[in-house]
Amino acid sequence: xxxxxxxxxxxxxxxxxxxxxxxxxxxxxxxxFTSTLIVDMLVYAIVAMSLDFLGGYTGLISLxxxxxxxxxxYGVAIAEAHFYPPWAAVGVGLGAVLVLGLVLGVVxxxxxxISFVIITLAMGQVLWGLAFQWxxxxxxxxxxxxxxxxxxxxYDLNNALTLRMTVLVVFAVVALLLITFTRSPxxxxxxxxxxxxxxLAALGYRTGLHRYLAWVIAVxxxxxxxxxxxxxxxxxxxxxxxFSANGFFVLMVVLGGLGSIWGPALGAVVIVLFQQELSIYLxxxxxxxxxxxxxxxxxSPGGLxxxxxxxxxxxxxxxARLQETS
Amino acid sequence: xxxxxxxxxxxxxxxxPALAGAGLCRRFRGLTAVDDVSLRVAPGARFGIxxxxxxxxxxxFNLLSGEIRPTAGRVxxxxxxxxxxxxxxxxxxxxxxxxxxxxxxxDLTVLExxxxxxxxxxxSKLSLLRPWRSYRGMTxxxxxxxGQFGLARRLTAVAAELSHGEVRELEVLLAxxxxxxxxxxxxxxxxxxxxxxxxxxxxxxxxxxxxxLVMIEHDIDVLRGVVDSAAVLHLGALVxxxxxxxxxxxxxxxxxxxxxAVRPPGTAGEAGSGP
Ligand SMILES: Nc1ncnc2c1ncn2[C@@H]1O[C@H](COP(=O)(O)OP(=O)(O)OP(=O)(O)O)[C@@H](O)[C@H]1O
Ligand SMILES: [Mg+2]
Numbered sequence: 001x002x003x004x005x006x007x008x009x010x011x012x013x014x015x016x017x018x019x020x021x022x023x024x025x026x027x028x029x030x031x032x033f034t035s036t037l038i039v040d041m042l043v044y045a046i047v048a049m050s051l052d053f054l055g056g057y058t059g060l061i062s063l064x065x066x067x068x069x070x071x072x073x074y075g076v077a078i079a080e081a082h083f084y085p086p087w088a089a090v091g092v093g094l095g096a097v098l099v100l101g102l103v104l105g106v107v108x109x110x111x112x113x114i115s116f117v118i119i120t121l122a123m124g125q126v127l128w129g130l131a132f133q134w135x136x137x138x139x140x141x142x143x144x145x146x147x148x149x150x151x152x153x154x155y156d157l158n159n160a161l162t163l164r165m166t167v168l169v170v171f172a173v174v175a176l177l178l179i180t181f182t183r184s185p186x187x188x189x190x191x192x193x194x195x196x197x198x199x200l201a202a203l204g205y206r207t208g209l210h211r212y213l214a215w216v217i218a219v220x221x222x223x224x225x226x227x228x229x230x231x232x233x234x235x236x237x238x239x240x241x242x243f244s245a246n247g248f249f250v251l252m253v254v255l256g257g258l259g260s261i262w263g264p265a266l267g268a269v270v271i272v273l274f275q276q277e278l279s280i281y282l283x284x285x286x287x288x289x290x291x292x293x294x295x296x297x298x299x300s301p302g303g304l305x306x307x308x309x310x311x312x313x314x315x316x317x318x319x320a321r322l323q324e325t326s
Numbered sequence: 327x328x329x330x331x332x333x334x335x336x337x338x339x340x341x342x343p344a345l346a347g348a349g350l351c352r353r354f355r356g357l358t359a360v361d362d363v364s365l366r367v368a369p370g371a372r373f374g375i376x377x378x379x380x381x382x383x384x385x386x387f388n389l390l391s392g393e394i395r396p397t398a399g400r401v402x403x404x405x406x407x408x409x410x411x412x413x414x415x416x417x418x419x420x421x422x423x424x425x426x427x428x429x430x431x432x433d434l435t436v437l438e439x440x441x442x443x444x445x446x447x448x449x450s451k452l453s454l455l456r457p458w459r460s461y462r463g464m465t466x467x468x469x470x471x472x473g474q475f476g477l478a479r480r481l482t483a484v485a486a487e488l489s490h491g492e493v494r495e496l497e498v499l500l501a502x503x504x505x506x507x508x509x510x511x512x513x514x515x516x517x518x519x520x521x522x523x524x525x526x527x528x529x530x531x532x533x534x535x536x537x538x539l540v541m542i543e544h545d546i547d548v549l550r551g552v553v554d555s556a557a558v559l560h561l562g563a564l565v566x567x568x569x570x571x572x573x574x575x576x577x578x579x580x581x582x583x584x585x586x587a588v589r590p591p592g593t594a595g596e597a598g599s600g601p
Contacts, residue, residue, distance in 0.1 A: 180454070180455055180457075181454050181455075183457040183458065183459070184453055184454050184455060184456055184457060184458055185441075185442075185445045185450050185451050185452075185453050185456075185458045185461070186451065186452055186453060186454045187454075187458070188434075188438060188441065188442050188445070188458050189442065189445070189451055191431070191433070191434060191438075192431050192434065192442050194433075195431040195432055195433050195434060196429045196430070196431055196432070198393065198413075198425075198429060199425065199429035199430070199431065199500070200431075200442070200446075201412070201413040201414045201417075202391065202393075202413050202414075202417055202422075202423055202425075202429075202501075203414075203417060203442065203443050203446035203500065203503075203504060204414050204417035204418050204446035204447045204451075204504060205414055205446055205451060206412075206414045207414070209452075210452075213452075
């Protein structure tokens with residue numbers, strides 16, 4: 001019993017990680033509803049994890065993240081519409097979102113708490129408004145299609161399987177980078193900012209710079225998700241970045257668990273399931289989603305990930321008790 | 327003993343003071359919390375600041391450490407004008423402080439708290455790719471620092487779980503982690519048990535002699551063991567300054583501050599000094 005528990009403590013994480021990776025690779029082989037669903041989940045999970053890096057660690061909840069998803073996607077689409085080659089279009093999309101992140105960051109780091117929420121909300125709405133009304137550039141309501149995807153040698157994103165695997169790899173890279181960041185001294189400083197910024201400044205930290213960098217990282221990775229989004233969907237239109245899209249991203253993070261990176265990825269999985277799967281069978285899927293969210297917030301303030309962690313702690317406590325008795 | 331708004335602690339005024347304030351004023355709307363305070367603290371001095379509740383002691387510290395800007399006046403650190411510098415720059419120049427209302431990182435563990443402080447003055451605080459736990463030198467130093475108080479066995483405890491006394495100790499250790507040249511302590515012993523006070527006193531006495539210490543304290547007994555001279559702040563102004571023994575025997579000081587202790591309870595509150 002004790003040995004089994006100890007094995008579980010050592011191996012649950014790695015085994016679950018490998019198992020999920022293997023399952024994803026297998027499921028993504030076939031064209032069809034399931035693989036489309038998974039790819040959507042992975043793209044949204046990148047946004048949710050970026051949002052968590054900013055919200056869960058630094059304490060800055062952004063309600064405008066969908067806007068930056070849109071900037072990445074529109075950047076690619078508009079560049080292709082102007083006959084840029086596909087790889088150059090990717091460069092335009094990522095460059096646009098990076099520059100925008102660097103510029104808007106100057107404004108965003110001036111505020112905290114609810115003011116930050118409102119400012120990012122305003123940014124998101126302005127970006128949405130531009131997509132909707134700057135018809136000359138964005139085609140307005142209709143959106144812009146993207147039909148030619150980048151390729152180099154045998155690596156061709158126009159091949160559906162290659163595209164799906166690329167999404168999986170990018171998701172994994174972003175997740176591992178964000179996890180690495182959170183474990184670094186910089187990541188520790190972000191948690192310090194959320195906990196007590198005045199104290200951190202008194203310890204020699206230029207806290208505004210740290211918040212700025214966290215912002216730029218989160219915005220850039222969201223833009224990366226935007227590029228993938230437009231490749232996967234073949235179209236970007238204003239609805240992708242509207243107010244409810246922003247709300248859903250925050251829901252993913254809260255449902256999954258703030259400050260855990262993997263949790264919000266899990267949150268994205270659940271929310272996409274509700275949106276795309278359950279909505280087929282159930283008209284009142286939004287009611288059910290609302291009730292689920294209430295239940296999670298009530299019974300596990302740390303979200304779904306918090307519940308998993310709590311189970312792990314109970315196991316560790318049991319191990320400690322068994323070790324004492326033996 | 328000198329009275330008036332200028333105060334000098336330690337060695338002669340000709341040497342460059344470790345920390346100096348000149349004509350410091352801070353007004354909050356109608357209220358003048360700090361009123362034309364000038365003081366010079368010599369390198370290595372152990373300097374106390376006393377005064378009743380609301381005298382402006384914490385506000386004076388906030389002016390010195392840069393948390394708030396003065397309405398008028400200058401702050402100098404080792405002769406360098408730091409009036410316009412933000413707190414993190416002052417910290418980098420060797421000015422450390424603790425807070426009266428404890429400001430530790432409550433959702434971080436003791437080890438994380440101290441490691442964060444350790445990285446404060448190093449370029450590594452912006453490192454993204456290397457885990458903070460792999461900075462063995464820093465974490466070892468953090469653990470050693472924790473050992474200066476009884477926190478060595480509490481390294482993995484989240485700061486929110488610590489007792490009040492332990493939190494106050496952590497507060498002091500965070501400031502010490504930067505190895506400051508000038509340390510401002512705002513009532514480090516507030517709310518501590520007598521035993522814990524002795525522990526804090528012992529730690530403060532064991533600090534390196536070249537460290538300049540400025541300490542706000544309500545409890546004269548705690549102060550007596552640690553500082554050699556002190557200044558009295560009343561209604562924002564510096565009213566007396568000198569050796570501890572002189573301060574205690576000064577009539578005006580008795581009236582405005584120490585005297586309160588012999589008044590019947592209920593006339594003046596000694597409470598409210600804790601967080
Ligand atoms: N941010 C602020 N805004 C307005 N008034 C303030 C502010 N900070 C302090 N004050 C006022 O300034 C005066 C001095 O406060 P301060 O905290 O400096 O006193 P103190 O000597 O530290 O008192 P205590 O012994 O209670 O800690 C008080 O009347 C206080 O109400
Ligand atoms: Mg005070």
